[in-house]
Amino acid sequence: MRTYLECIPCFARQALNVAQAVTDDPEVQQAVMRKVLREIAEMDLSLSPPAMGQFIHRVVRQTTGNSDPYHEIKETFNQLALSMYPRFKRRVEESADPLEMATRLAIAGNIIDFGAKHSLTKEDVSRTLAEALETPLPPEPLGTFRREIADAASILYLGDNAGEIVFDRLLIEKLPRERTTFVVRGSPVINDATLRDAEQAGVAGLVEVIDNGSDAPGTIIEDCSAEFRDRFAEADLIIAKGQGNYETLNETDLPIFYLLKVKCPVIARDIGCPVGSALLVDGRKCAGRAKR
Amino acid sequence: MRTYLECIPCFARQALNVAQAVTDDPEVQQAVMRKVLREIAEMDLSLSPPAMGQFIHRVVRQTTGNSDPYHEIKETFNQLALSMYPRFKRRVEESADPLEMATRLAIAGNIIDFGAKHSLTKEDVSRTLAEALETPLPPEPLGTFRREIADAASILYLGDNAGEIVFDRLLIEKLPRERTTFVVRGSPVINDATLRDAEQAGVAGLVEVIDNGSDAPGTIIEDCSAEFRDRFAEADLIIAKGQGNYETLNETDLPIFYLLKVKCPVIARDIGCPVGSALLVDGRKCAGRAKR
Numbered sequence: 001m002r003t004y005l006e007c008i009p010c011f012a013r014q015a016l017n018v019a020q021a022v023t024d025d026p027e028v029q030q031a032v033m034r035k036v037l038r039e040i041a042e043m044d045l046s047l048s049p050p051a052m053g054q055f056i057h058r059v060v061r062q063t064t065g066n067s068d069p070y071h072e073i074k075e076t077f078n079q080l081a082l083s084m085y086p087r088f089k090r091r092v093e094e095s096a097d098p099l100e101m102a103t104r105l106a107i108a109g110n111i112i113d114f115g116a117k118h119s120l121t122k123e124d125v126s127r128t129l130a131e132a133l134e135t136p137l138p139p140e141p142l143g144t145f146r147r148e149i150a151d152a153a154s155i156l157y158l159g160d161n162a163g164e165i166v167f168d169r170l171l172i173e174k175l176p177r178e179r180t181t182f183v184v185r186g187s188p189v190i191n192d193a194t195l196r197d198a199e200q201a202g203v204a205g206l207v208e209v210i211d212n213g214s215d216a217p218g219t220i221i222e223d224c225s226a227e228f229r230d231r232f233a234e235a236d237l238i239i240a241k242g243q244g245n246y247e248t249l250n251e252t253d254l255p256i257f258y259l260l261k262v263k264c265p266v267i268a269r270d271i272g273c274p275v276g277s278a279l280l281v282d283g284r285k286c287a288g289r290a291k292r
Numbered sequence: 293m294r295t296y297l298e299c300i301p302c303f304a305r306q307a308l309n310v311a312q313a314v315t316d317d318p319e320v321q322q323a324v325m326r327k328v329l330r331e332i333a334e335m336d337l338s339l340s341p342p343a344m345g346q347f348i349h350r351v352v353r354q355t356t357g358n359s360d361p362y363h364e365i366k367e368t369f370n371q372l373a374l375s376m377y378p379r380f381k382r383r384v385e386e387s388a389d390p391l392e393m394a395t396r397l398a399i400a401g402n403i404i405d406f407g408a409k410h411s412l413t414k415e416d417v418s419r420t421l422a423e424a425l426e427t428p429l430p431p432e433p434l435g436t437f438r439r440e441i442a443d444a445a446s447i448l449y450l451g452d453n454a455g456e457i458v459f460d461r462l463l464i465e466k467l468p469r470e471r472t473t474f475v476v477r478g479s480p481v482i483n484d485a486t487l488r489d490a491e492q493a494g495v496a497g498l499v500e501v502i503d504n505g506s507d508a509p510g511t512i513i514e515d516c517s518a519e520f521r522d523r524f525a526e527a528d529l530i531i532a533k534g535q536g537n538y539e540t541l542n543e544t545d546l547p548i549f550y551l552l553k554v555k556c557p558v559i560a561r562d563i564g565c566p567v568g569s570a571l572l573v574d575g576r577k578c579a580g581r582a583k584r
Contacts (some may be wrong), residue, residue: 041329
């Protein structure tokens, strides 16, 4: 997905929020803002929004000297999600359709996104999960998703955020584990999950976990490692979590299912569903692809 | 008042809104955004926010070839306010303290501000005026304001927006007219009032009206005409409407009363009152001055 002009005020807001969160020094905050604004002013809008996100968060890390500004937020939400895990695991097991329930909860977990949101409370997470318990997924594309999971010789599960990854675990536990690989970002960016989070969440003990070699808050294929690119090209089924993975992959023709909460009006318009929607989208059929 | 980093995403949002309102051509919208972002990136933050507002709206006018993008909005809100005028005029006359009631309503009229807000309905205006009818001004600085109006040999009333100017008229009708001059912007910027609006609102028939020679959405003294600067320096009392006039004048030591609705968190913090507040502020005593 390209970058829209509406993304620009949001980039400025993101840069400001993270600069203010990382340092109290107004000179450093100002330096971050000026660098980011200069870059946005010259940005190639045919690139996806996560390409700018990658740049913004590199500037923040370089300018502040803090290599992982969201470290504490990631810890907090991993712990919160782990404390909720046993309860939701029970709901999955008690469900008439555990795969469907686990998919719902994995989608709901995508609310834990500090790129799209600049603040998030425990209550926001609880409310979103409670909504998921009440809202079944439509029969399609769930039926296709279920069949392709059963048939796929290899499944690549592209994770998104820390905290959220604990809810991904509920779904991973319903996938054929020996055929599934979970992918994290190559290094910290926003609150996106890295290897450390996969370990904390208990995903690393369940399935193979690899990183994609990139610090983009999405999956910019040409920025990823050769190993990841091979695995990506060979996968029979790709499960991609979150807005960033949607924005960077939605123009490919690969067998990808997107699992996401719609958190901004630009994605809502692209995908044709209102902000707040919890979506399982068959990438080969989704509205966004029509805009290529 | 200086520009804060928090103003930056708001500048970007303002530029986007006006570019999209004025043209459907994505190339022109993009050109506006890029020019504005380059300027914000290099902006001297010791300047006030209206200095950037002035630049943004110049870029929009130059790039789109539309010399008055808010023409229709100004017409609409002048007509709306004129249709409400007789009712509120009656409320002023029936009030036990007509000057106080007229001051409240002039402050409430400041809600009609398309710089701080990017959309505004008739209902927003009605609700704000209804609140004003229920909310008396505190005895101070009202008492000082009343005494200085009685004593001043010359009163300069710095208007802010079209529509709002009709509610200013209610207050002007309670001032000593022969000693009062109403000031409008030198040329169109956002929905700020110009001579045309003073005529439409019926203010031009009541008191002398001059323009300040500037296209800033505030009063940047060094950008104003020599005539205005003289009048400004000589006035015994200045009544300054709106955020833009506050942001550009709050560091002066002149006898200025600010009448405004607080519409953004940056002003709210500077002035020490929450967003939504309806304020009559004695400029010689206000919190903002402490921050020089």
